[in-house]
Amino acid sequence: MSFTRHRRLRSHASLRALVREHAVAIDDLVYPMFVEEDLSGASELPSMPGVHHYGIEAFRREIERLSELGIKGILLFGLPAEKDELSTSAYAEHGIVQEAIRAAKAENPDMVVMTDVCLCQYNPAGHCGLVRDGKIVNDPSLELIAKTALSHAAAGADVVAPSDMMDGRVAKIREMLDDHGYLDVSILSYAVKYASAFYGPFREAANSAPAFGDRKTYQMDPANAREALLEAQSDIEEGADMLMTKPALSYLDVTLRLRQAFHLPIATYNVSAEYSMVKAAARNGWIDERSTVMEMMTSFKRAGADIILTYHAPDVATWIREEQGR
Ligand code: PBG
Numbered sequence: 001m002s003f004t005r006h007r008r009l010r011s012h013a014s015l016r017a018l019v020r021e022h023a024v025a026i027d028d029l030v031y032p033m034f035v036e037e038d039l040s041g042a043s044e045l046p047s048m049p050g051v052h053h054y055g056i057e058a059f060r061r062e063i064e065r066l067s068e069l070g071i072k073g074i075l076l077f078g079l080p081a082e083k084d085e086l087s088t089s090a091y092a093e094h095g096i097v098q099e100a101i102r103a104a105k106a107e108n109p110d111m112v113v114m115t116d117v118c119l120c121q122y123n124p125a126g127h128c129g130l131v132r133d134g135k136i137v138n139d140p141s142l143e144l145i146a147k148t149a150l151s152h153a154a155a156g157a158d159v160v161a162p163s164d165m166m167d168g169r170v171a172k173i174r175e176m177l178d179d180h181g182y183l184d185v186s187i188l189s190y191a192v193k194y195a196s197a198f199y200g201p202f203r204e205a206a207n208s209a210p211a212f213g214d215r216k217t218y219q220m221d222p223a224n225a226r227e228a229l230l231e232a233q234s235d236i237e238e239g240a241d242m243l244m245t246k247p248a249l250s251y252l253d254v255t256l257r258l259r260q261a262f263h264l265p266i267a268t269y270n271v272s273a274e275y276s277m278v279k280a281a282a283r284n285g286w287i288d289e290r291s292t293v294m295e296m297m298t299s300f301k302r303a304g305a306d307i308i309l310t311y312h313a314p315d316v317a318t319w320i321r322e323e324q325g326r
Pocket of ligand 1: 116118120128163164198199200201202203215270271272273
């Protein structure tokens, strides 16, 4: 009888390590963080245990801790003190995100500071673009989105990441950055962002749930995969340096398709509910948190992601260091 003995190469741990195809490194991780104006200290989010809102001083200390862990990138979200129709706080010179960028760079100039560029946290409608007559209007939103990106670049951001899903925002941001001499600030486009139920805890965290309607006229239909390639293609043509898929877990196929079609670095965003579900199950003793999280991280690498944005980043970094005996 003849058959293949696949188990041969699984017979002991070192052999399994030698033939392993994918690994997660601390270098792959970006930690999303919430900075809140007028907050002193840090407050933990009930729906996302271990994730906090930070006042600026607590944020600086957290940057110190992340740096010690070897984490090389953060993604910033702001919670402003004031919201208005024009999302003024989004592009204020001394807005909360702008101040956090300066604080992070002062604490660790080597930290890659990425910023989420969007309007939804900054206007009362809670939409990612400007609202006129109950509609989210595309072209008039671009100027404000680009202004927001410019203000982040001026404060010292390395990477701006537009998440609004307006058409043409990458082109507009690139033009605005170049016109002001920020030739080296790169754009990580949330190219493929689905209208997902997995953003629930984030919207609570960022106080950015839409006041009316939903985001389905600008974020993508979860049923569509070919459309992801069209979105990504447009963003590449407009000047994106890196692409993102979001959410991560339910969209591994989309990450793989992008990997196969394009050669830009690809990031995937392991979003809030993906985190909260793991935390909830782990707290109930239903899953083993560490091995579950590492399996998820590995799946993102296997699907072709270069960069993983995840709220688990500090834990993952800690576990990787433990494994390596550091
Ligand atoms: C803002 C934005 C959202 C997320 C990142 N940027 C929420 C949304 O689009 O409703 C989600 C992140 C997460 O769930 O962790 N446009």
